[in-house]
Amino acid sequence: MFNLTSLLGAYSDSPAAQSLLEFEGGIKILIDVGWTDDFDPDHLSLLEKVAPTLSFILLTHATTAHLGAYAHCCKHIPNFTRIPVYATEPVIGLGKTLLQDIYASTPLAASILPKAALSTILLQPPSHTEIAGYFNLIHPLKYSQPHEPLASPRSPPLNGLTVTAYSAGHTLGGTIWHIQSGLESVVYAVDWNLAGEHVLSGAAWLAGAGATEVIEGLKKPTALVCSSRGSQRRAITSKRRDEILLNLIKETVANGGTVLIPSDSSARVLELAYLLEKAWKESSNEQQEGSLRKAKLYLASTTSSSTMNNARRMLEWMDPSMVKELEAASAGGAHGKNSDGKPTQRTHNAPFEFSHLRLIERKSHVSRALSRDGPKVIVASDASLEWGFSRTFLESIAQDSKNLVILTERNAPISHANRGIGRSLWEIWTEKSGLRDLDAISEAPPTKAFSAGGVEISSREIHTEQLTGNDLNVYQQYLSRQRQLQNTLNTDRVTTLETAVDVGDDNSSTSSDSSSDDEDEEQQGKALTAAATLAHGRHKLGLTDAELGIDILVRRKGHYDYDVRGKRGRERMFPVAAAKRNQRTDDYGDSIRPEDYLRAEERDEAEDIDATAKKEAAVGQKRKWDEVGAEAAAPNGKRAINGTNKRRKADDGRSDTKGTATNGDFDSDASDADEGEEESPLEGPVKAVFTKKTIRLNFRIAFVDFCGLVDKQTLRYIIPRIEPRKVILIGGEGPETDALAEDCRALFGSKSKDAADRSIDIFTPAVGFMVDASVDTNAWTVKLSKPLLKRLQWQNVRGLGVVALSGRLRSSEEDEATEESSMKKLKTLNGSGTAEDTNTANDTSALPILDLISAGLSAGSRIVAQPIHVGDIRLADLRKALQAISFTAEFRGEGVLVINNMVAVRKRGDAGRIEVEGLVSLGAMGRPDSTFHETKRKVYDMLAVVSGA
Template sequence: MLEFTPLAGPFRAADAKGKQREVESVEQPKAVAYLVEIDGCRILLDCGAPEDFVFADAPAAPEDAAHSPELAGTLPEILARIGKTIDVVLLTHAELSHLGLYAYARAHYGLVGTVYATLPVQTMGRLVMHEAVRAWSSEIDVGASGRLLPTEAEVDDAFDAMRTLRFLQPTPLDGKSAGLVLTAYNAGHSLGGTVWKLRSPSVGTVVMALDWNHSRERHLDRTALLPSAHTPFGEMRSVDAIGRADVLITDIERGLVTNAGRKDRDAALLDRVHQTLQGGHSVLIPVDSAARLLELLVLLDQHWSFAYQHQRFPLCLVSATGQEFVERARTFIEWMSREWAAQLLADDAGKGRRRNRQGPALKSPLDFSFLRYFATVDALRNAVTPSQPKVVLAAPASLTHGPARSLLADFLADPDALVLLTGRGEPGSVQRTLWERWNAHQSDPEAWRRGKVGAPAAIGGQLTYELRRRIRLTGEELRAHLEREQQAKEHEAQSRAPVRARPQLEADEDAAEASESDSSDDDEPAVGHEAHRLLLSTRDIAPERLAAADAQQEVSFDIFLRGMAGRAPMHGAPEHGAYGAGVHYRMFPFVERKRKVDTYGEAIDTGKWLSRRRRLETEQEDQLDPTRHAPADEHLRVAQPEPPSKFVVEPMRVAVRCHVMFVDMQGLNDGRALKMLLPQLQPRRLILVNGDAPTNADLYAMLSALRGFHSELFLPAPGATVRIGEQTHSYSVKLADTLLGPAHWSMIEDYNVMPIRALPDFTTDEVPVLVRDEHAAHDVERTAPTTLYIGDLKLSALKTQLARQHRIRADFAGEGVLVCDGAPSLGRKASDAMRSVTVQKESSGRIVIEGNLSAGLRRIRESVYDLYAQVHQ
């Protein structure tokens, strides 16, 4: 049985099974996560977070929806309850909306299940998280902000624990998910973006396709949901086909949007950028740090190489991980366009010939010779003058924080500058505000939904937002901070120090006098005073270490004083007060180390000799090369704690004088692709997610009118569970030799099937053995044999088989109806009723063959039987 539950999404969706209500869907920041349960195995599909890592309150659940209390609330609350029960985690894209919460959940919610992702998603996802952590840490106090933001160490630990897969690599799962086979396919949209295919013995084929792109781009091929008809070399390529899914899970967020043509979109973007630069002004393009950045860089680099070969206008990328992202992307050429991969292979094959001729090597598509990298905004301003025309790509795209938010005020104040938006942004963000104002100034506000590219507009007005930054403390603030820090350390040391117990030792006067006669009276006061001074100075230097040691041992070590000094009363006590409660002086404990002696005498500690040898070798190497530790010293300087600083929030109210333009560069499917491709995929069961109420109503009306979709179509709301199939159990058994002797196997897809009548034998301690059931065998001999037909008839395959083997013509007459030429020998004079034989496939799986009794009817019937796996019982 399969249970599917959306845990979070971009909309508060409608009811399950498409029963729409007159309600409005409320849009919220996109952070997707889905729970898939197959026969007791829990699979978490994606674990996203908003750009600001703040989760809003969960929406109210529909009254008639089957909600589990365990799966109610916000995504962090749900993961806190079920994180430890997750067996497998699947990550789809290297975007915050798909993996932003994964590292935090692994560190705090016990999400330690096996994690699968492609190698680019692991690498680029790590960079995306590092970019977000560094940007937010430089603007806010993460601990006091309430944002679920992990540390960089937690990010590295989480992404190091991933298991990376390649496309088309079947991977059997283990543990509780044993029996499931996982395969990754190309999804488009982002580098390494994945469509997951899961084969289950009980449910069948489950395909999970989120944020896929049906169009080919400059650096990525289209999704594998629709395989290419031919390879670049003209050969058929069907090995990468996903095939028909028993359960297809896909998103319909853009179900009412039609994408603009790629040529129109790119031409509008480049033309406006060119006009702005030629006018002596700059362009700001807010971008994400990984997923869609590469497509923009390839587009702009090609334009720069054609139009600005002399580097008149700088092309700048402001991102803490931008340069590392491009360097890592160069190692993933085989994950990108097939044309690029073929070009790279041809380049490698011809290196020998070019070496002999000393010819130039081919340029890689990712060698951005015109791109300049800057880690901070200050580095950009120091290198490029503000008045110089330039194009700046800054992260993040939503303008919620980071370099893009810091640079926004400089561009808004220039009347001829351009702010180019490549997406709508999250609700409430600065990007969404600019987009809404731009859309309001268009002649047709709905044009962007109909595949049109809008025009730039001077939106005017005021824009209010907060500019957060972190600055170092200086002067009186620094002095006051250091004093408070020192007082806090002293208070902590005093609070952690253990309470002194009463002394348990009593001085022996005779022994004290004897020891006093052996020592010198002149040296004793000096030695005692010096030891006391050293002890007190050491306690002041390292109170934390001493307090920690006392907290662990809870043992008091006191100096033994001679004579009546140890029994002196406390200061301020009565004259005849209790003795033994005087002042005690702290000293370090002494542990007597005994020599280890075995049968042959004293044991030699070889570790001391080895450590002495290593020390001598190190000293010798330092004398030969004194500068060999320079990098280590530099690393130590970098690893030192940061100077004291404070977070400052500056309210910004800027007049919007620049031009704003929106060009959709998201690289996602649209409504036209969904309505054309979903019927072609022909899934047996379809689950649609991430749609608002109008989108759900539109697609439900369209798909329910198609035969085979009306009873197997689900649109679950966040928190509602869809149940498909029945609960099944699988067990491991062995087959006895008596069963395998007269076996007659039948092939069905990738499996060999055979009916058996057997009983389990539990005499062995290991796996039970199935032996032949003799009583059932005698009963079968008395009854007539039956045949079981297993499989799924495809009318297209039947049409091909009739044409090849029997030369019978067949045509489709409607949805699920095939009309065949049942009497070809009668000639043209025969009527259509005499000639036609119809094969109809009903939604319940029943095959109906209708026609007049003839040889053609017999051949068609036999062809139908041949397409099934026949199991004789």
């Protein structure tokens, strides 16, 4: 069984992606936790419903559309952090910096309370430290390595399910997922690009350069889940694309204008940053006066230095040319000395070690960069121009017609009520250029910019205010409900058994009997509160028996038994909590006090928050509202604003030792006055206040396609070679999804949508609709006779019981005749009985019976099942097995395993066929060499033998 439900982004304008995959046995996999640029919490309603039943999560790209809601879900959905998450290392590193940039740039990312509250109150956003902690929970994977994931505590067993990551080519570490579960083989490929670029290599569909066949791991899946976004674009070479971009920049710089390129802050920005740094470097090396030398080059985002640091340590995930460039830079580095004995200067920088690109991470540096004279080229976050530094730069350059804004992708509308600045600029460009179809745009891309001509666009500005009055009461009630929900669902904290253990352990762990009566009353209050929560939690929250699970034994009266068959983890044990100690001790029983090991700066920070800590109420006692707000502002108890500013100041003042200017030449101009210019975040709960603003646009607008997505011609080439049984198209607008569906039907020989003879099924689901794409099987039900059943020898193959047998299929009439004669004999002997007695065992009489072949059957008509070798062999595992018996095994050529220079083993693409070729020669003692026979024996040992019966 395989079902797919798109939770967000399918058959719509929204680029966000959330897909729920369901397999046999109740296994549910969530792929991507994307979000839209308006950060509307209503878009996560479907995800919140299925979150408690998820087995694990897979992430594909480090973009807002694929993991923008990950930190929000970890902070605000109970037990979401207990669900295992898997992604490649670049997606983990770049995704962390992306979300840190988002939450530092726009207050709207914290998301507004549900609309039922009729307010614009903002939730508490996760801090930088919390975001880093959430991403540290993600399990890193490498490409082309099958992995058996872990399951969440409430998930059913995965039964040998495996996931394999392959390169998608769209972003650094972007992934095409292959999921194998029983008979179901699913390839999930959204937002991929087969063509290589400067930094990124192409998607891993083909075996290598010049190959024409899809690799075995991605071929012939039972279902191919593919995105249709950009599927109607024509192919344009990266060289032509770069030429158009640089010509537009040179033209604007020569006229003394400023160029703004809005982009994301972690994924596609790497391609832009590398290209522009290379162009500036080539321009500075030219003898003639190049126009690019007149302009300053900036990259603006709050986490730009962290993003580039991640890129420098992940070169092995990029195109092989990046590694060669690093080797060239190391070979020509400052290791030698000149004639004066001084070390030589490095002539080549390693990739992403910038000498011309200056990084901007603070608002004060943005205003300083704009105040500088001369032309400028600025790459700023974000591509939607709704948040980030791109919005600030846009408002500053809007009035000058010499300036230029280059769009690098087609922006989707933010919402029905707010189209967004990026979408408005796209519509202005399509109207001025007269090109509305992506097919026409890519076929003949415009090489010039078009003036906005004084068009006015409306935008909304967002700022925060402290909560007061009724808003404060609404937020307090919301926190109370959420706390009750989390306490009821989090069984590790509020079961009555655990509370009793905690109370007893707290009293026994004290070193003296000087505890006061007030402390005893507080502990009793804690136990009573927990007991009341358990008694009424199910009634208030409406939790079903299935949601309670094994906790029903302690949360509902009258239940004394729970079926633990087939359960895993804590569901197999009675919910008794282990005793907890108040003080941590080492191996020798000495108490460990963490405050004794604080650094000087941490000690100062602890002293700063000591006054707030003294006001904190004891356990079980009510707290005042202002204390709740202070705790929300510092959720870890030791995260004060002063300490954060100290670390930020230290980060802003440091310079990269490898020659990368972290903040360009702004560090030399920094002063104490600049620190005061930065807006300090408000403490406690806040609300969002929206104001409308009109911007008059006089600059020029251009479009250069840097989205890095697959084109129409490549899709028509790749999909037939994948040979899927079913195709599910998601992640695209309605017209382009329908167009790709018609192309697929034409490619697979089906002319009409309802043709009965089409070779494959093509689905185009909308958000919230389930698609049943289970594998097609033909099954017949028969009864096995008892003699045959005793002789079967079952073999375990990938968690399935398999047996080969030979038998004789007969109807049940023979059994009816035999049973009828036996009943007649019984009736004669007993002298009693009725006619109904002869039909008591005929409920399953319609089923045919498979029995042993009679011994009297002629030998010519007897068919004997031969042993069958079932399984799949990885040549890397075969190599290890041969090396274990002291054979020399190494890979040569195109994936050929050579053993002892005598035997060659290769794997053909057709159903994983193994070919063993070699010579049988005589050894030193005149005996035949055993290399060939031992190799074949190891091959057979790695396969499951299904014997006949």
